[in-house]
Amino acid sequence: MMNLTIDKTWDTILEQIRNWARINSPWAIHYNSGSCNGCDIEILATLTPRYDLERFGVKLQGSPRHADVLICTGPVTRQSRERLLRIYEQMPNPKFVVAVGSCAISGGAFHGCYNVIGHIDEVIPVNAYIPGCPPRPEAIIDGVVKLLNSLKNPEKIQ
């Protein structure tokens, strides 16, 4: 009979298992809050065979309630702000936000347009920023991998 001694509490172990699962298979949801499409098609390209983000366990799916990561593109327009907030609030904790593209980070080329109220982190907190107009698929993968690596540090997870 094998004797196994565990020096951690169950809560810690469970949390470690959850975190392991989270890092290995984050589910992502994508919302375009006013983008030109450029970033959106690059996100899609990231999922298709050449770049294949799914090899890191990342799965893009449709419902905010199943998502760990919200991938945002574009500046936030007046009409889409409420929807962006709503999607964010529907996501279960812990949740992470990735802002993809110059517009999502700063408003980009659309800064100052009358129907643009700002960039993503003026509306919801952002964990990772991926710059570019649009960022290359490699950059998107790099951003996602960096986000996942940061999760290995448990303080970052609330």
Added chain:
Amino acid sequence: MTSEEALNKAGALLAPLGSETPSPDPLRKDAILPPASLPAAAAALVEQGEFYLSAITGMDLGPEAGQLEVLYHFCHAGAVVTLRVQTPRQQPEIPTICGSIPHASLYEREVVEMLGVNILGAPDTSHLYLPEDWPANTYPLRKDFVAPQAPDSAPEVGESQPGSSTGRFVVPIGPQHPALKEPGRFEFSVDGEIVTGASVRLGYVHRGIEKACEERNWTQGMYLLERVCGICSHTHAFAYVLAVEKLAGVEAPPRAQAIRELLAGLERIHSHLLWLGVAAHEAGFDTLFMYSWRDRETVMDLLEKLTGNRVNYSANILGGVKCEITSELAETIRQGLDFLENRAQHYLTVVTTDASFLQRTRGIGVTTYEQALHFGLLGPTARASGLVRDIRVEAPYGAYKSFPVSVVKETAGDLEAKFIVRIKEIFVSCAAIRMILDNLPGGELAARMPRKIPAGEAISRVEAPRGELFYFVKSNGGEKPERVHARTPSVNNFASVMQLAIGHQLADVPMILAGIDPCFSCNDRMVVLRPRHGSPQVWSWDELLRYANQVVRR
């Protein structure tokens, strides 16, 4: 009827109704009309002159002039007839032309919300792009417009209660959904399986680019307009630079023009392969989705080698282009085209022979020739119904005069025809690109442009992957444009979907929608069903897709 004959006929039709004004372009005719005779003139042009309404541009002539001017652009092949109507700024009123041209409604709604023109007798004057809570009497395209403060919390827009309380079942879709990657909101009312009504709410990605162009200089405007849409960014810049070059009286060197056409060709191949994948995904055919996107990377590589960027190429400058084609690059492009043609041939075989796929496309979402005409369809969507609307052929611009393309036409009008047209257009683009590479003119890449653009108005029409793109640019002689108006093809094509969906199975709606290759960011320069607690009758797009695929499997 040639363009010249069409212009002469238009002149004869308009003579009793208004006075003609000189126009800078031999293929254009401008006529000033009193508002009252507008509906008659529009009806005459469409019914007797074989013209179609291409765009309505609203302009504010400024508080000093005290007038608003609305321009109705009618096209026939290369001819453009513009009906100009002025109305006082204080009480702007213009009668509707929807009596003879039903699809004008969308354009009229734009004029209503952007300029505050009261369209008398219009079937619909609700907001098209602007949010529902937009303050009253605030019109973005007026010269004295001050952007309103965004409210701290805005109510959710355009929300009607789902369910069967009104005796009909409403299936809302959007504005966040995984299939189209862009936000828009649709509501379909259904009777059992059959769609009985449909409405769309746009404006989620309306950013206000036309207004922003008025605050940027001529060069900055080009980079902004490129970002109207990331899929056809070259086409937007192309249309804009053509218009500005017309105003400045500068013609881009032949080599630059040829490179512009070559880029437009590569962009069309990338856009059509992208659409093929997305449309296949809507049908539940994910293998085709992955294959077509894998192959699309080939054309993305070519675009990158040519311009330095995969999306938003910024290849144009005012007066020319900034990317050069070397002989090694030409060889790489040829090899890429060989591969793409080979793959496109395979896809053509798949979409015309795969039995389960044909169940989803053959005879579904049929648009007849008459309907296409009625809705003012454009691009491949129109060409799949036998309506030839292709600016590259009807009114060749830039290098299309030297390197012509052929028209791909199908007559069935169903989804299968839409697949065939788009795939065959890949071959046409490949052939045109080869012809350009073999006969690339030498010389400079750019002509010198003045910093200030002379006052005037210019129209440019360019065939985008989705159809005719219409640009109107007005200069007042300064460093910034006075007015830039872009009318994108998706606006016209959208209106048709809402009508076409009626009478179809709910399960076919995603495919019918994908059939027009909708582009929301073009459209809104700006849709989703929301999963909601306690109301199982509300479906997400995901669920609808899954359901659609189940129905077909049964």
